[in-house]
Amino acid sequence: MTRTSSAPQHTLTRFGDRPVIYFAGSIRAGRDDVPTYAALIERLSGYGQVTTEHVGDYSLSVKGQARLSDRHIHDRDLRWLRASDIVVAEVTTASLGVGYEIATAVAWRIPVVALYRGEEGTLSAMIAGSPGVRTHRYSDLGEAFTVIDTALADFDGKAES
Template identity: 35%
Template sequence: MKKVYFACSIAGGRDHAHVYSDIVTYIKASGGNVLSELFADKKLSDEVGMNMDPKFVWNRDTNWVKEADCIIAEVTQPSLGVGYELGIAEILKTPVLALFDETSGRRLSPMVSGNPHVKVVRYTNISDTKRVIEEFLS
């Protein structure tokens, strides 16, 4: 069973939180062990993330990134933390799948879309990511 770090925006805003639980469900159905499953909790707010001890969050999250066999990130909502985590993954040569909602009206940062280390998949319906996640984890 692959250990997966699921990265998504918390302090940067939870505009796409409604899809995070679907992504985690797809990861688990594909045999992944989601280290950061709590990030998909629809009740988790950006305020909760900001009110936690920053050193605790940094230690926990960077340790999870280091422990993970791969990273799956929902990158539609811009997030400094997710960008930082993807940078760590790149240094560690950990495979990264980045999912971006084409219908969001946002533009994906070229630092993600142009990175040869990151497999970017643009989707219009979250259910379209199920097959992509299955293939990525196989």
């Protein structure tokens, strides 16, 4: 009898290349975590191409990329997301946009790693309860880096637990 995994499998994985990483973090819901985003993006860049480096840009305000229309941002970000091999999301600051990105990634079978600070049980049940999202609580950047290192060290199209 053959066992099959119930874990979602990404439908567009490219083998042999460095992964394309989509980093998700709050923009319009608050920019208090920009230093954390910047550090996480720098760490992720060691493993692959981060298509959303602007999320960690200190000059980006809660108004986001105001010179671009909402439709342009939506369509561009979904193109980037569709081309990604893995999503790493910092979800401490609740954000409708990040939740939308995570839900879309799960629907497209793109592995999602969600990092958050705070007490156990404070993360949205829609994220914490999703079988397509691996959640990790952390208290400092060192712990977050360990999660990233574990998830991406031997990336083969599936995030490691």
